[in-house]
Amino acid sequence: MATRLRPSSKRCAVIGGSGFLGRHLVEKLQDRGYSVSVFDIRQSYELPGVTFHQGDLCDEQALLSALKDVSLVFHCASPAPASNDRALFERVNIQGTKTVIEACIQAGVQKLVLTSSASVVFEGTDIKNGREDLPYAKKPIDYYTQTKIQQEKLVLEACDKQKGFLTVAIRPHGIFGPRDPQLVPIMVDAARRGKMKFIIGDGTNLVDFTFVENVVHGHILAAECLRPDSPICGKPYHITNDEPIRFWDFMSEMLVGLGYAAPRFHLPYGLVYSLALLLWLLTWILRPLLSFKPTFTPMRVALAGTHHYYSCERAKQDLGYRPVVSLKEGIARTVQSYPHLRHGA
């Protein structure tokens, strides 16, 4: 296991620090005594001691002024997967990440920790205990994933011990927790519209859901282990709760916790996937006439109906990673944090 070192200056920047994961990361870094700057396209909160720089990460000059005297950068900004905007994903995740790397090198940043995604190896078919040596998806399930693959490659290939610029990528999966704008809100919206009655497939597919504080813990461990002599340089690491759970059990626990009924009726996976594909095709053909965003997309059906869980042995070995919050506690804390989304609220 690599030795953990705190950067001497303890000055770091979180690109995407106004987002769900970013804000949790900022709060924990501050608790641990880091001096933190946030760079984000929006400012969603204020925190004493944290400096905010509002800007687009594709703007090198804006980044350079935010990275002055910073030795460690976390890059966890991305357009939301639900935006499904190919041009935006390419501009931010690919061009923007090139700009982040260039700005880091120019500003003398020593370490860059990227938030990648375990989905970079997911093609819509079962992955059981997938390790980091699985090949990147040849047919990624959506544009978001396609650009996350390119982004991860760019960051890992930029690792250069000679130049003193070290990089590492964290691949979380199914992040959930307080303030998440996606998982629970999308699920509750579907429940309120009567769309959470059905289980896609036989309901036994296992999936990783990862409590946000475990993802934060993985990022900080990676940053503190990143040194020229450590085995983690230029490598990706899966960070999960290490407790794969049936997708539909997780959904049911969340729903029941919030006062909604658990899904009960089974629908065949192949049928739902084909319908989602057809719907997607129709909305694509009719896009000049109507802007309709279906709840059932092929990507979501694949996520809901296949096995996709990952080994985090490499993170345990190299980073000393162990989840700090169990799935049970994570679910309870998440449910408690959404009083406004409870049934009848």
Ligand SMILES: NC(=O)C1=CN([C@@H]2O[C@H](COP(=O)(O)OP(=O)(O)OC[C@H]3O[C@@H](n4cnc5c(N)ncnc54)[C@H](OP(=O)(O)O)[C@@H]3O)[C@@H](O)[C@H]2O)C=CC1
């Ligand atoms: N949530 C999940 O389950 C998983 C997330 N990830 C990865 O984790 C990271 C964080 O995700 P999450 O916290 O959920 O996402 P959020 O959308 O909550 O946070 C991302 C932040 O980045 C900002 N941002 C987007 N584009 C730019 C830009 N051009 N310049 C500066 N800032 C920008 C967003 O602003 P705005 O909201 O205005 O767009 C937002 O504040 C992402 O890289 C994502 O790919 C990986 C696996 C799973």
Ligand SMILES: CC(C)=CCC[C@@H](C)[C@H]1CC[C@H]2C3=C(CC[C@]12C)[C@@]1(C)CCC(=O)C[C@@H]1CC3
């Ligand atoms: C583990 C992992 C990568 C989770 C991803 C989170 C989201 C993609 C899910 C959040 C809410 C989920 C959801 C569905 C699919 C996956 C999510 C979008 C459905 C659309 C699946 C089909 C239904 O029956 C309705 C579901 C609503 C919630």
